[in-house]
Amino acid sequence: MIKFTSFLLLCLFLVALKAYPQNQPTLFSIKGEVRDTQGNPLAAIISVHELNKTVLANLDGQFLVSDIKPGHYHLHITHMGFQSTAKSIVLEDGDAFIDLVLKESITQLQSLTVEANPFKNGPLEQSQTIDVIDRAFLEKNNGGTFANSLEKLPGISTINTGVGISKPVLRGMSFNRIMVNDRGIKQEGQQWGADHGLEIDPFDVDRVEVIKGPASLIYGSDGMAGVINIAAAPLPKNNSINASLMSVYRTNNNMLSNSALVEGNENDLVFKGRFTMQDFSDYRVPAEEFTYAGFVLPVYNNRLKNTAGQERHFSLMGGVRKNWGYSTVTVSQFNQVAGIFAGAVGVPRAYNLRHDGSHSNIELPRQENSHLKVIWNNNIQVGKDWLEFDLGYQKNNRNELSFPHTQSVGENEFENLALGLSLDVLTANARYNKKLNDKNQSIIGFQFQHMQNNQTGFEFLLPNFTSVQGGFFYFQEYRHTDNFILNAGFRLDGAQHDILEHLQPIYRRLRPTGEFEQRNPDINRSFFNYSASTGFSWITNEYINLKFNLGTAFRIPTPIELSTNGIHHGNFRHEMGNPDLDSERSFQGDLNFTYAKNKFLFSISPFYSYYQGYIYLAPSGRFSQLPGSSMIWEYRQNNAIFTGGEIKTQYSPIRRLSLSLAGEYVYNLNLDTQLPLPLTPPASALFGIAYDIPKIGSHLRNLYVFFETRVTATQDRVDRNERITEGYTLLEAGLGWQLNLGRQPLMLQVSGQNLTNAFYFNHLSRYRLLNLPEQGRNISFSLKIPIAVRKPQN
Incomplete structure (x- = not known):
């Protein structure tokens, strides 16, 4: 394995070396002017995508x-209050001059580039439904975790464990059915568990692209339901140094977040560093008691004991940007210690729920997580085309600590370590983008991943395993006309799971007996599969965009689904794998219609999916003999359908006033049991109104005020033994502004969530199973101080 990885690195290095010029070719320039429809000049932002280089037009x-x-280049031009536009450029034998006209519009069809899209064009050209959000959106909707910041996008919800751990749900699917890519590398942790959050610093995300629908062709097996791409931030402008400080305080759990950033570019040598601290206390709920297993238990001072936490994250990036492309290395580490509510591990009692004098201490049980990533991103010109390759290494450690006696285990070598999981992952991606002619461009791609998991602790849930996966794909885009774009592609994948036998010691009266129980046998499984898709994007005129995508995708069963056998406290049940599971196969169709003209935008995205051999957990009807557990849940396969859609509208009746509506609905059905599948998000709608004022006096700028109401329906379409969740309504409001103190701008925001302190249950929340409501009223205060140490040069 090490020899293969070394060989792969050597090959990529030789390809990259070949891309560097032996004899420096003649260099050219791209010149141009940007104006509005009246002929007035615009100081727009022009980005050359392949070089990750940005310049600003002057006042003329x-x-x-x-x-x-x-070579071949893509330019992206943006200016506040105007429709963004994209332009393809071919430099062959001289400078290029571009005359650009931007149209003013309050609402617009998205035309920003999609960084993770291999063809480097925008959502308009893609046949799938894609939402693109930037740092401003994430800062305005900071929810404490990265996943919670995405919830206002239609089609996305979250599975929560308290307020510090959350994972995204896309069109009713989560875990290993949606993929999260961070800077081109698939995020690999313990994403199979409801209580395992995304280990990503929410302040270290600058741009997110959410691809809805099957994406296995480009991204691999886990992109079956969609992909969340965290794109790398634009590289700093030449000879510039910038810094920023950001602080956020949230009243509900006294969360205090501080994040500091410094970045710069010294003669095309780029660097960036960020450090984030988050500390939070036990969070408040609008309840004084809850009912669990027939017991009525107290919630002292409306605070859920032992839900405090502490986080420390950092990231460092360094690299070079030249006219042949760019190469960067990013090293980041996520560190989190979070308390686990006593009722999540064992049966809670009044004595261990009693307030102990501090709401910020972190006791047992708790989880300690760390995630180290080293990512090497490259984009190198080969002839007139471009080669991208990414290499990544991840080290994910997850430790769950609890009192051994609660699990009927006496003296043991692990002390309080109930479960330790250590995952090492090597990832390599390569993509060669070639422009065949004015109408055709193609991409050939390769992906490889090696995973090794090691477990420890006095409990058992998941055995040691090694997993190797690799794939090859070809994708082509055909521009029939400027407003009708077709695409199609094919992918082959192979995988092998080598899962080791695990023998668990048997204890009697808290003492080891010297005997062992086989919790799982040796399992060695190989898989081979394919994906294919085709679609089109038809821009009928400047106001209407119609998309259609049809594809078949697959998902390889994970080692967890094949071999787990133990109490999963995150789901309050004994889970048992099935070594005979086969790959899932899906057939999916997506349609997207968008109309945007001046003051009005309307978008609707229906979808339909048929799943062959859908893998899910179901109650077996047998009770577990393990202490602290109840019924055994086992992995099964049945055919199923998923259908539904999202709707999004925006209307500006007067300048600066915006009304919005975003709605979502998911319907699924197990075709064998004729019951809904578990953990299906309920239908919901988000209504919003916003008003902004660009300038008040000489010191106050960019003032905005917003009100939002989320209405969530009752979820009564539930699986066997799954509880119905009543609907609810939440209110949120906020205002933000920029205050100029001399030449120093300050960005401030005050917002409130659950302003009515509503008592409600989140159907996807892990604590829903304990009859614990979601957090109550929360007021957030944020301050951002951008600092221009050295102003950029074009």
Whole structure:
């Protein structure tokens, strides 16, 4: 395995070396002017995608991008209050001049580039439904975790464990059915568990692209239901140094977050560093008691004991940007210690729920998580085309600690370590993007992943295993006309899971007996599968975009689904794997219609999916003999359907006033049992109104105020033994502004969530099983201080 990885690294290095110029070619420039429809110049932002280089047009609307090699490039032009536009450029034998006209619009069809899209064009050209959000959106909707910040996008919800741990749900699917890519590398942790959150610093995300629908062709097996791409931030402008400080305080659990950033570019040598601290106390709920297993138990001072936490994260990036492309290395680490409510591990009692004098201490049980990532991103020009390759290493450690006696285990070598999981992952991706002619461009891609998991602790849930996966794909885009784009592709994948036998010691009266129980046998499974998709995007005119995508995707069963056998406290049940599971196969169709004209935007995205051999957990009807557990739940396969859709509208009756509506609905059905599948998010709608004022006096700028109401329906379509969850309504409001103190801007925001302190249950929340409501009223305060240490040069 090590020899193969070394060989792969050597091959990529030789390809990259070949891309560097032996004889420096003639360099050219891209010049242009940006104006509005009235002929007035615009100081727009012009980005050259392949070089990750950005310049700003001057007050006369003129811009210059110099020292560019011959080749194919994509330019993206944006300006506040105007429709963004994209332009393809071919530099062959001289400078290029572009005359650009931007149309003013309050609402617009998205035309920003999609960073993770291999063809480097925008959502308009793609046949799938794609939402793109930036740092401003994430800061405005900071929910304490990265996943919670995405909930206002239609089609996305979260599975929560308290307020510090959450994972995204896309069109009713989560865990290993949606993929999260961080800077081109698939995020690999313990994403199979409801109580295992995404280990990503919410402050270290600058741009997110949410691809809805089957994406296995480009991204691999786990992209079956969609992909969440965290794109790398744009590289700093030449000869610039910037810094920023951001603080957020949330009243519900006294969460205090501080994040500091510094980045710069010194003669095309780029660097970036960020450090984040988050500390939070036990969170408040609008309840004084709850009922669990027939017991009425107290919630002292409306605070859920032992839900405090502490986080420390950092990331460092360094690299080079030249006219042949760029190469960067990013090292990041996520560290979290979070208390686990006593009722989540064993049966809670009044004595261990009693307040102990501090709401910020972290007791047992608790979880300690760390996630180290080293990512090497490269984009290198080969002739006139471009080669991208990414290499990544991840080290994920998860430790669950609890008192051994609660699990009927006496003296043991692990002390309080109930479950320890250590996952090492090597990832390599390569993509060669070639422009065949004015109408055709293609991409050939390769992906490889090696995973090794090791477990320890006095409990058992998941055995040691090694997993190797690899895939090859070909994808082509055909531009029949400027407003009708077709795409199609095919992918082959192979995988092998080598899962080791596990023998668990048997204890009697808290003492080891010297005997062992086989919790799982040796399992060695190989899989081979394919994906295919085709679709089109038809831009009928400047106001209407119609998309359709049809594909078949697959998902390889995970080692967890094949071999787990133990109490999963995150789900309050004994879970048992099935070594005979086969790959899932899906057939999916997605349609998207968007209309946007001046003051009005309307978008609807229906979908339909048929799943062959859908893998899920179901109650077996047998009770577990393990202490602290109840019924055994086992992995099964049945055919199923998923259908539903999202709707999004925005209307501006007067300038600066915006009304919005975003809605979502998911319907699924197990075709064998004729019952709904578990953990299906209920239908919901988000109504919003916002008003902004660009300037008040000489010190106050960019003032905005917003009100939002989320209405969630009752979820009564539930699986066997799954509880019905009543609907609810939540109110949120906030305002933000920029205050200029001399030349120093300060960005401030005050917002409130659950303003009515509503008592409600989140159907996807892990604590829903304990009859514990979600957190109550929360007021957030945020302050951001951007600091221009050295102003950029074009």
